[in-house]
Amino acid sequence: MGKTRAGKRYVPKDDYYHAAKKQGFVARSALKLEELDKKFRFYSKGMKVLDLGCAPGSWLQYAHRKTTGQGLFWGIDLSPVRIDLPNVTTVVGDIYDLKADDPRFEGIRPFDHIQSDAMSKTTGISDADCAKSVALAEFALYLGRRGLLKNGGSFVCKVFEGPGFTEFFLEMKKAFRRCSVNRPEAIREGSREVYVVGLEFRESGTLAAPAQD
Numbered sequence: 322m323g324k325t326r327a328g329k330r331y332v333p334k335d336d337y338y339h340a341a342k343k344q345g346f347v348a349r350s351a352l353k354l355e356e357l358d359k360k361f362r363f364y365s366k367g368m369k370v371l372d373l374g375c376a377p378g379s380w381l382q383y384a385h386r387k388t389t390g391q392g393l394f395w396g397i398d399l400s401p402v403r404i405d406l407p408n409v410t411t412v413v414g415d416i417y418d419l420k421a422d423d424p425r426f427e428g429i430r431p432f433d434h435i436q437s438d439a440m441s442k443t444t445g446i447s448d449a450d451c452a453k454s455v456a457l458a459e460f461a462l463y464l465g466r467r468g469l470l471k472n473g474g475s476f477v478c479k480v481f482e483g484p485g486f487t488e489f490f491l492e493m494k495k496a497f498r499r500c501s502v503n504r505p506e507a508i509r510e511g512s513r514e515v516y517v518v519g520l521e522f523r524e525s526g527t528l529a530a531p532a533q534d
């Protein structure tokens with residue numbers, strides 16, 4: 322049996338895993354989102370949600386339930402999802418290939434809420450893993466600023482605390498009226514992951530398109 326970064330015994334199938342399974346979620350990650358949502362109340366009927374790193378699909382399941390299916394959901398992941406729900410579109414692809422003016426967002430952008438639980442495979446090299454997670458979080462914020470998140474919208478993303486985190490959080494503070502760093506109890510012991518939440522976005526469309534070559 323493996324060990325966590327803190328040297329604690331890693332229990333692959335913990336209480337959260339079983340609780341998530343019992344509630345019909347395809348991953349225990351839904352319970353982290355549930356904790357965050359209890360605090361921040363992200364969802365409302367009719368809203369449009371962009372989910373970055375959405376597979377296997379438990380965050381989409383949770384958001385769909387909270388809006389009683391009355392919303393529009395668009396997710397992307399390198400891997401296919403394991404869910405099939407009405408009003409939920411998912412694509413297999415790389416977040417870094419997304420563009421704010423992607424024709425697939427026609428009729429849906431800007432989103433009311435962006436959620437990113439995206440995380441690359443960890444290497445075990447702590448600073449490198451942290452840098453990759455910060456890069457994903459920064460890209461999610463970049464997409465919001467390019468016009469994918471409406472002003473007043475909300476944002477939540479996973480990120481590892483470490484090099485680059487402070488700079489990312491400073492950018493979040495510029496972009497949102499309210500910002501916080503959160504550590505749901507469902508996060509495994511020893512993990513450096515936290516969830517940064519931004520509420521009341523104020524920078525929609527502030528970034529110009531990158532110059533063409």
Ligand SMILES: C[S@@+](CC[C@H](N)C(=O)[O-])C[C@H]1O[C@@H](n2cnc3c(N)ncnc32)[C@H](O)[C@@H]1O
Binds near residue numbers: 350375377379
């Ligand atoms: C922790 S899982 C997400 C779990 C998901 N929120 C759920 O509830 O089912 C992290 C996901 O990020 C995805 N990911 C990492 N880097 C990505 C990238 N560049 N583009 C798309 N997906 C990516 C991984 O494939 C993985 O499925």
